[in-house]
Amino acid sequence: MSEHLRTRFPTPNLDRLLQTEPLKGAKVFKTGSSSTIFEAGDSLLRLTLQGSGHNFLAQQSAAGNPNVVKVLRNYGAVALSDTYESGPEVEFYWLAQVERLVEIEVGSEPVIEAWLAQFDEDGQPESQDLPAVAQQCRELAQAHKEYAGFMETLALAAEFRGIESMDLRLSNCMRRPATGELVWTDPLDDCFYEPDPAMEMPLNELFARLK
Template sequence: MGLSLTSKEVKRALEHPELQGKKPFGRGRYSLVFDNADAVLKLTVDRGAVDLQAYLENACQSLHTLPKIRRVVGEIGECAGQPLWLLEVERLDKLVAGTPQRKQALRLKKIQHGINGKAIAESYFRVAELTCRHMSVSSEIDEQWSNTFRLLADYAAGKHHLGCDFHPGNFLTRPATGELVLNDPFEDRTH
């Protein structure tokens, strides 16, 4: 179930004070993204982003490789029986062809080669962690990504409804630093 601007539920959610008068400039399968000065507002049915953030906070982990949720505005409606969440997330930029970040994203994407795309997320990220560790033991960047994949696998443990959403389109960059960030690493198969 994707989000449609023409659905009654989404139209009702767009009446929320923080979304009034804003037009989406981006979208994902389960989300709409709105400009909000130096951040973005993300309207989503994907509870995973909220749960992942809480998991990382409880694990006392701050990863530079995942987007920072500045605040969870909260559940502001419902769409097809699923809660609609509004989040304020740091602003990230799309990758630019030929940049070191794009090359790194494509290199990390190669980890996926040979892994069953239907695998549950835990298995997928465990394999990604091990593959990344063996790609280059001396690289600090590979170590960061290996740790990211380990934490994502730990988070996904036992959550068989989570699939992987690991593709080049989900890699973005942090404007201030140029760091590569993996956005929305999971796909909730209950939608």
């Protein structure tokens, strides 16, 4: 999704999406390594390759968790990834309409910032580190009740099925301007996503629909 991917590889599926509603005519608002935020009028649309992150945020938002970005409309998987060739780990483009948030001012949340800083110094947690991350989150939630909901959200993210790593940085957290709540916005690091058969369309049906 980033510019270097778009210039190095053909992207027919992405090009088609950009000519189809609701992305048709939308302007790039912000880009990341595997996600792009588009602005379409008053709406923000988040297009990503990271299926686990998309679905974690969508599921938590639907459950009413105030500490994730609100997914106002979940379009789900909208096309096969342009990087997918074959094999069981099918990759998709995922699309959602999300709320507008504001950045967290550096120095305004010293407890959270100090905890996140360790990952910048020691490296971001990989899959084998995630149980320890979840435990740290819950310990910090106990010690600092004002962050209980936010830290429990990060613990749930660390436990979400199939993820490979988390990108724990202040820039991946934002604030809801109307309430001041801290909000987790970053996708989890895994482009492949295995749907929950109890909740979602089976992978083979999803693949067939978008092929």
